[in-house]
Amino acid sequence: MKRYKAYDPPEYWKWVRDEGAVEQFKGRLASSEALSSGVRGLSTGELLGLYRSLLRARLHDVYLKRWVKNGVITKAWLATGEEAVTVGSVRALRRQGREGDVVGPMIRNAAACIEMGLPLVEMFGSYLALNETVCRGRDLHIGDLRHGVVAPISHVGSLMPVMVGCALAFKMRREDRVAMTWVGDGSSKTGEFHEGANFAAANKLPIVIFIQNNQVALGTRTDLHNVGDFSVWADAYGMHGEVVDGNNVLDVFLTSQRAVERARAGQGPTLIVAETFRMGGHATHDEREARDLFAPEVFEAWGKRDPIGVFEEYLLDLGVDLAGGFELGGDLEAHNRAALEAIDAEVTEEMERAGEAALALRAAGGPDPADLLDGVYA
Numbered sequence: 001m002k003r004y005k006a007y008d009p010p011e012y013w014k015w016v017r018d019e020g021a022v023e024q025f026k027g028r029l030a031s032s033e034a035l036s037s038g039v040r041g042l043s044t045g046e047l048l049g050l051y052r053s054l055l056r057a058r059l060h061d062v063y064l065k066r067w068v069k070n071g072v073i074t075k076a077w078l079a080t081g082e083e084a085v086t087v088g089s090v091r092a093l094r095r096q097g098r099e100g101d102v103v104g105p106m107i108r109n110a111a112a113c114i115e116m117g118l119p120l121v122e123m124f125g126s127y128l129a130l131n132e133t134v135c136r137g138r139d140l141h142i143g144d145l146r147h148g149v150v151a152p153i154s155h156v157g158s159l160m161p162v163m164v165g166c167a168l169a170f171k172m173r174r175e176d177r178v179a180m181t182w183v184g185d186g187s188s189k190t191g192e193f194h195e196g197a198n199f200a201a202a203n204k205l206p207i208v209i210f211i212q213n214n215q216v217a218l219g220t221r222t223d224l225h226n227v228g229d230f231s232v233w234a235d236a237y238g239m240h241g242e243v244v245d246g247n248n249v250l251d252v253f254l255t256s257q258r259a260v261e262r263a264r265a266g267q268g269p270t271l272i273v274a275e276t277f278r279m280g281g282h283a284t285h286d287e288r289e290a291r292d293l294f295a296p297e298v299f300e301a302w303g304k305r306d307p308i309g310v311f312e313e314y315l316l317d318l319g320v321d322l323a324g325g326f327e328l329g330g331d332l333e334a335h336n337r338a339a340l341e342a343i344d345a346e347v348t349e350e351m352e353r354a355g356e357a358a359l360a361l362r363a364a365g366g367p368d369p370a371d372l373l374d375g376v377y378a
Ligand SMILES: Cc1ncc(C[n+]2csc(CCOP(=O)(O)OP(=O)(O)O)c2C)c(N)n1
Pocket: 108, 154, 155, 156, 157, 183, 184, 185, 186, 187, 188, 190, 214, 216, 217, 218, 278, 282
């Protein structure tokens, strides 16, 4: 993908293929029969769909960062480096609006909203406090039940019992629907996470719960707040557990599919620990301080494992005609690279159009101070 010196972390704009990182990606997929047979079952259409979604996640954040740098907004919460956790999991769901599965994303999972079908103009509009967004300018946290997205509130961990409640409703109404949510390594320490996890397990509810371990909570490294090992938590709650490479979109996707199937089959919740890394700050305001939390080698190692860069190399190494139109005797790799670049250009254009439309809406009005207290209950 196109890299941006002004917006990408340095490891990304200088990104070049690293054989060790590519081998690690492939090795993971070969490490179990479930993953290797799952990979064999994927069509090029599905692979490119995942690729396009990863680009949407990254370029949405690049666009926001551009707005911060240009003074359009003061701050943005990005998921740079963690895109595969959200994209791989949501794409395992039935995304059918009000009738389908539901997600409860935290701000780091904005890509879940995009994948569930929230218009990009509303995603950008939430940062501009537009009247046209679901909170009508009151809160930048965004969701929309018409797309199966429960909007979070600022309090981390609080979505957990809400999503468990959705799963309870599905079970009681005998609806063939699944709930999914993500908590950070830090948020996993809240009482609400514990209450929700225990309730989901005790009642065998159809929910998939991610612990998204990006190795840090605000300015506190995970090793300073998590003495034990997340991989044993599922056992402690008495629920099925999985650990995935959060920088490997296929691992996340295939493991999520199995967890969703278990939930649909009445086999109860799955707790999936996704190991990944936050390549930026908690938000754009503390990017410099965030670089001091880990040794430069840590950023370098995770940087080589850019979930998009490595996936691109994986796709090219498949040696198949990814998007069609290859003519015998031609250069297959060049043909495929051009296909990936075309997707990049399309998604970039999509972001530009949505961002411009959101700015135009702001210029045309914005929230009306007269309805300030409408919909405010406490
Ligand atoms: C209940 C609660 N306590 C504290 C905060 C302030 N806060 C916001 S994000 C955050 C860290 C969350 O870390 P983690 O769960 O690992 O998620 P990440 O930001 O790494 O994605 C904190 C402490 C909050 N929003 N809610």
